[in-house]
Amino acid sequence: MRKIKDIISEKPWVAYAIFIGTVVVVFLAGLFGASIVERRAETVQRFNLVKDIPEYEPRNEVWGENFPRQYESYLSTADTNYMSKYGGSKMIDMLEREPNLVVLWAGYAFSRDYNQGRGHYYAIEDVRKTLRTAVPQPATCWTCKSTDVPRLMNERGIGEFYKAKWADMGSEVVNAIGCQDCHDPKTMNLRITRPALAEAFQRQGKDITKATHQEMRSLVCAQCHVEYYFKGKTEKYLTFPWDDGMDVAGMEKYYDEIEHVDFIHTVSKTPVLKAQHPDWELAQFGIHAQRGVSCSDCHMPYKSEGGVKFTDHHVRSPLSNIAGSCQVCHRESEATLTANVNERQDKVKELLLAAEEAIVKAHIEAKAAWDIKATEAQMKPILTLIRHAQWRWDYVAASHGGSFHAPLESARILATSIQKAEEARKELAVLITRLGGKYPVQLPDISTKAKAQAFIGLDMAKLNAEKKEWLSKVPAEWDKQAAERQSKMNK
């Protein structure tokens, strides 16, 4: 020991260095400790609730008092500037952009009016405004639009809710999609509030209450972002057609077996299946879902504000927030990642348009065959081909983001759609020729929305006038009644 003492007495800086080093380390440890304590404090504050929220509270602003960060980010969804990419904050008129859609949906309300969605915040406003709700619709149509739905289902019973008329529920359903739809007001845990999803799981022998938190971060979305139909002529019971599989062929089989028809095509007489939006089902075929990435991971990624990490409730396309979503995992630049997404979407879009074109022609050629006295027996197998082609096309067309979520499965589905549509056209070509008809069939001018709507016989002036009249009277009355009802709730 004497020797070390000697070293220090000879080189005193060694001792100084040890001392100063220790001081620096202890200081940094202190700073780190403080930062942990500070973050804990804020995190606790998150559950430092200002008020109790009742079980069926539909108003987002009430929940927002307890959860200002989540509520504020939810309110950001009111901003539709992201649409500027497509030319201003106006919704895209999809029928204007692709007039083929008018013909594809001839006989269905979508041929009147189909705009780009503006998101959850505008759910009530937009569903009131669309010409699609000028047709008598069941209350089932409200199911995915509002936080008032769980309350109404509880008050009236699920079946009774579905059975009512859409127009009769106007004053009851006034709060747009929000907190109540996905959260338990006591624990803030994610929960399923819409029965159709839980029922579909049950029929498959699965218990949705056993889902993990990460699964729930997708399943709350799957309450609505799925394929569904209204079962029963009067019951209109919201049902997911998953019993024969959650893929395009399984659902097609399911619908065929129960002979479900969404509408009879007014041009071709095809018994058409309208796909809703099998977003969740199609996404399961993609690599992100297969790697356990949830909807929320990309559309509502975690975010930090001060010391608090929370889920960003500004639900949106990850392309509007690449740094917060994609780049959490992917180390490529925003430009590269955007190009990767665009490439997938462009390729799928190319096939989507090819399928569309073939199916539109098939509808028009089918009409030509009917016009020259084709028989039901001759037409039946052809209309089945058109039905399946259109179902498969619509399955991809209606799936928000499907071309990115599952590009290969989307392309595969569209390839089978194209095959079936072209096969139908081949059979029609033979039939028309045999019946002595003119072939190729003369195609009408459907190059604009207006021309296409005229072709399928829609009196748009009348429909628009009726809706304008309705909008000038009814919604204000609904809102008045709702305000009165809600002011009673406040007491």
Next chain:
Amino acid sequence: MRKIKDIISEKPWVAYAIFIGTVVVVFLAGLFGASIVERRAETVQRFNLVKDIPEYEPRNEVWGENFPRQYESYLSTADTNYMSKYGGSKMIDMLEREPNLVVLWAGYAFSRDYNQGRGHYYAIEDVRKTLRTAVPQPATCWTCKSTDVPRLMNERGIGEFYKAKWADMGSEVVNAIGCQDCHDPKTMNLRITRPALAEAFQRQGKDITKATHQEMRSLVCAQCHVEYYFKGKTEKYLTFPWDDGMDVAGMEKYYDEIEHVDFIHTVSKTPVLKAQHPDWELAQFGIHAQRGVSCSDCHMPYKSEGGVKFTDHHVRSPLSNIAGSCQVCHRESEATLTANVNERQDKVKELLLAAEEAIVKAHIEAKAAWDIKATEAQMKPILTLIRHAQWRWDYVAASHGGSFHAPLESARILATSIQKAEEARKELAVLITRLGGKYPVQLPDISTKAKAQAFIGLDMAKLNAEKKEWLSKVPAEWDKQAAERQSKMNK
């Protein structure tokens, strides 16, 4: 300083601890240093060449004396046990498995004989044995089969080499694909030895000598694993059809413009384009290539033996070496990664078979139309549709691994193939009906390779007997001459 001295004199263990700690750290540093020195030694040894290799040395075993690890791993490619997955070490007879192929290639040597490739090691043996080389072929066919080719091109000139007859080069081309094809014998740098790739780059205004090392790790493969044709009736000059783009549509345009025809289909009279193997081009559309992953990264990944890291020359499917290839980047299990690959391949395969079926029927229906006196003018646009459909189908079918390398692009191409084939069938259906023919056209029984070959009029007994006779005489003579020639080289 007195105080620290005091501390040590009071607590002598502090000094001991510092001393022992220092000893341990120095010891570990020594071990680490030794390991570095050891690895360096082995790495240097790698270039400690046993002998000089002449510029055009074709024999892999000669190169192997300097590079035992690379050579040994190259020799592993002789092992075809990986084929056991498909039932033994026998090559799959593709025509037996998919008799539709016989009809698709009616009029081309592929309809006689088409086996699964056994890889580079067997290139010479297999090209001698196939019935495809019983047809007179130009020497151009040897270009990608042997390390003797750069030597011959140097001795005779590139154009003269291509112009020769395949059969006349038998004793000169005897060493299978190997070292010489990709490496500079002096520096071992990767280099391009086949002129067609460099020439194609040049026509695009690119200088292949400027390629980075990582690019070269794919480009040496792209010397052969690409789409090409033999330009000129007698010149048979190996040319890549890339001047209008390196995608399926660009090459189709190129071939159409020069009216290139690989063969006239004996059933339908279609002027068919036979795709070679646009592996590299198609792979560029996939995410791996887009992320800068080279062919070698997965098919010849780095490997460690002792202290030496080297490129594994056991060229093979990454699925046979998931730990060494995929798992270098992907943290999923072998089972998961295999399932991911299989899913992509299955989906593309589904569309491949759908395209195949439609094109086979189109060929047969075209024959039915000719049989009832369809005119050239009536048939021309239809045969163009069949030509394009088959080109697109073959583009994917011939692309080794394309369904994994670029699944979405493969599916997109196949969807357009299906569309064109079905459109051709529609036009044929109308034409046959108008000409008073029977529709649907009766399809022949082509359920086995033998039945399909009988349908297209091949006398397989004769072809096999001729090849057997040839094999019993010629190759042994070639090998004898080659051995004499090479023994002179050794002196």
